[in-house]
Amino acid sequence: MSQTNTPHAIVILYNGRDIREEEFASLAASIVDLLFNTGITIPELTTMTYKDSKDLAKLLLKETAGKAKHETAKKDEKYDPVENALVYLSTRYKTFFGNRDTLALAFQLSKDIQNTNDVALFNALKIVCEDETVYEPQLKKYGISRDALNTIQKWYCMSVHGN
Numbered sequence: 187m188s189q190t191n192t193p194h195a196i197v198i199l200y201n202g203r204d205i206r207e208e209e210f211a212s213l214a215a216s217i218v219d220l221l222f223n224t225g226i227t228i229p230e231l232t233t234m235t236y237k238d239s240k241d242l243a244k245l246l247l248k249e250t251a252g253k254a255k256h257e258t259a260k261k262d263e264k265y266d267p268v269e270n271a272l273v274y275l276s277t278r279y280k281t282f283f284g285n286r287d288t289l290a291l292a293f294q295l296s297k298d299i300q301n302t303n304d305v306a307l308f309n310a311l312k313i314v315c316e317d318e319t320v321y322e323p324q325l326k327k328y329g330i331s332r333d334a335l336n337t338i339q340k341w342y343c344m345s346v347h348g349n
Contacts, residue, residue: 192270210236230277239249250278268318275338276328278307283329289335295338299345315342 196217205213214234221227237245276283282291298307314320314335325335 190266204238205236210234225303225307227306228274228277229308231274252279267313268320268324270320271313272320272324272328272330274306274310276330279334280329283331283334286331286333288333291334292337292341295341296345299342311338311342311346315339 218232219338221232222229279291279294280289284293285291298304299311315338316328320335322332327333
């Protein structure tokens with residue numbers, strides 16, 4: 187099972203009637219809640235869509251028609267774990283990143299690390315603190331100051347490695 191913060195999909199195919207908009211909203215909310223409560227992801231990083239048989243057929247035709255083009259583009263496209271980690275952290279801690287004082291961020295981060303089994307949080311922290319280099323343009327893109335990243339790295343290191 188993958189432990190990284192990578193894109194995933196859950197596809198449900200069924201035979202039956204069309205789903206009404208309010209039914210889909212209820213089902214989507216339940217699935218998103220389950221993903222969040224089990225620590226798989228957060229609602230801000232989750233997208234749910236409903237496709238009927240006609241929409242699904244259109245997607246398959248588009249995919250078939252553009253498959254050669256897509257395969258070439260896919261080879262050039264690289265997954266960037268740092269980008270996903272920064273999206274997650276900037277969403278979760280956005281209220282702390284606008285503040286020049288990083289003490290509140292350190293306090294919340296320490297509390298979250300000690301009081302949660304949030305796999306997505308630990309994956310994001312591991313990526314930006316241990317595995318990868320984070321560049322200034324990436325930080326700027328997500329509104330994270332270098333001081334905030336240094337605080338995250340320091341508290342993660344102290345909490346996980348005890349140093």
